[in-house]
Amino acid sequence: MSADDLNDNLIYDDKVTALSDDEAGADDLNDNLVYDGNVSGSDNESENESDSDSDDSKDNDKKRKHENDDDEDSDENEDSSNNENELEGDEDNDNSDNDTDEDSEEKKIKQEAEAKEREAKKKAKAKKKRDEMKKKKRMRLEKEQLEKENERKTKSDSEIFWSSIDSNNSVTQIEKDEINDQSFVNSSLTSEQRSLSNLSSFIKQVYPNWKKNLGKPPKESDYKGQPSVLVVTQSAIRAVEVIRSLNEFSKYCKVGKLFSKHMKVKEQVEYLSKSVVKIAVGTPNRLIKLAENESLDMNKLDLLVIDYTFKDSKNRNIFEIPEIRKDLLAFIKQHCINRIKDQTQKIALF
Structure with missing residues (x-):
């Protein structure tokens, strides 16, 4: 091989090498650009996702708040309903107690009336018996008195x-x-x-x-x-x-x-x-x-x-x-x- 061919080859190799280096650099640049783009896109996506997550979180917070409000309203309604039921129950109990008290009072009054009636009958019976005994005693005394008067007529x-x-x-x-x-x-x-x-x-x-x-x-x-x-x-x-x-x-x-x-x-x-x-x-x-x-x-x-x-x-x-x-x-x-x-x-x- 001649010296010129050798030089040409060397020059060619240098160019190829330089080209290769340039291509490599371009590839690296492209890769970097792609990476940066990806990174930037990723960041954008992250930001978008973050914004989306934030929005979702806000929506969720609102939803939870709304649900909590609904729950509170439901609890309030339930409490109100329970209170109403309790009031109704208390009223029913009061009415029931009143009915029971009235029944008990009526029963007590009836028992007292019956007791008084029995006592009155007992007293009337006792009085009748006393009157009969007094009458018998009076009749006996009158009879004895008559006998004594007759005795006086026949005896001194x-x-x-x-x-x-x-x-x-x-x-x-x-x-x-x-x-x-x-x-x-x-x-x-x-x-x-x-x-x-x-x-x-x-x-x-x-x-x-x-x-x-x-x-x-x-x-x-x-x-x-x-x-x-x-x-x-x-x-x-x-x-x-x-x-x-x-x-x-x-x-x-x-x-x-x-x-x-x-x-x-x-x-x-x-x-x-x-x-x-x-x-x-x-x-x-x-x-x-x-x-x-x-x-x-x-x-x-x-x-x-x-x-x-x-x-x-x-x-x-x-x-x-x-x-x-x-x-x-x-x-x-x-x-x-x-x-x-x-x-x-x-x-x-x-």
Whole structure:
């Protein structure tokens, strides 16, 4: 190969190399341009995507806000609905409670009315029973009173007295002779029924000198503890009733209370020692005690009234209660017999 050919080849190679370098540079430039374009495009796309994402985010935020607003509205509507339902439920409950209260009140009123009706029927039944018992008692007393009145027509007071007080035949004939028909007031002087309402008038009829003898004595010291009229009854309760029935005599004299459960013996002794007692009411046992300690003096007694028509809750008169009958007979025999025998004292069965 010649030198010219060699130079030509070298020049050619240099050109080729230069061309290659230029092409390579151009390719690199193109690649760079392409890369830059891609990068720029990518950036634009990123920006676009970012803007799109931002818009989407905003849209999503708006959507979420709208949804939240819708949810809030829904919640508010639901709360409102619930509140309305609760109010309606409360109203229903209130109405139900009111209905229950009204039913309960009506039931209570009805029960009270029924209870009052039962109580009224019970009282009416009890009253009817009491009235029937009172009627039976009144009829029995009237029957007994009639029997006693008939007995008085067929028997003398002395026979009634001894048949009643000597039920076991313990009294001797001598004692009976001491208390005879002359010892009793004339029952024919009064035809009135023997009841407390007639006791005052009975005493006035069988004791003609009552006004003179029951008035204020000329010398009071001579009459302290010395009654002119003595009513003997079977119990303190009955004695109180007897005293009330003798109230019309209170303007003439004092009526002494000589029975237990009202005053102690000591108090009655003191009372008799200081008081002029023209009428006295007492029970047999207490009269014996007061007579034994001499605070009660029988020396001026004109009338001994025995309350024998009255009967206690067991339907017994003063002669039918053993211990009282015994005390009554003992009191008469020990403290009244002397004046009875000499006819200065009378016995009256009332």
